[in-house]
Amino acid sequence: MDLEEKLEKIKQQLHARNYKLTPQREATVRVLLEHEEDHLSAEDVYMLVKEKAPEIGLATVYRTLELLSELRIIHKMNFGDGVARYDLRDDNAERHHHHLICMNCGTVDEIFEDLLGGAEERVRDAYKFAILDHRLNFYGICHRCIDKVNIEDFK
Structure with a gap:
């Protein structure tokens, strides 16, 4: 489109x-x-x-x-x-939409893969909760910065 x-x-x-x-x-x-x-x-x-x-x-x-x-x-x-x-x-896209957030440069990369399918089912069953969507954010150092920074400085 x-x-x-x-x-x-x-x-x-x-x-x-x-x-x-x-x-x-x-x-x-x-x-x-x-x-x-x-x-x-x-x-x-x-x-x-x-x-x-x-x-x-x-x-x-x-x-x-x-x-x-x-x-x-x-x-x-x-x-x-x-x-x-x-x-x-x-x-039209998959509803699973996750992010990799670089704590050095601030870049946000996307992941379009269901990483929480099993967790969604467990939450739905255990809490009787109708899940419509979920998002997951990972905070760390991106591939562009990984060789330029000391990761220990971010911990």
Whole structure:
């Protein structure tokens, strides 16, 4: 699915809930679509949106991100650094979505593999809990930094 098809799908999701894809929302969604792999913060999104639509304010970007999060079009995530980051939901992708978070450079890599299948079943059975999704974050040193740092400094 290309960017325009994804944008149209999001537009339909908004319309189904009685919201419009305003030009400001469209600019924000386009930035998220163009940077799907990047786990952007609200400030990152704002800076990229400003390049395309200089009239848009930070508060508008925040409101748009909150709306998209509430409507479950995007995921709002926190990797422990106090900064909310956003990730587009992909209904066609596997729901298992895990992260490798580098404590040196801050890079976030993704794992699209079910690492918790057995644990999910145990939680469901033991706690009578209907699991809809799960996420797992690993904190450590990425392959780009591993030879450049002393791991003991991070313990």
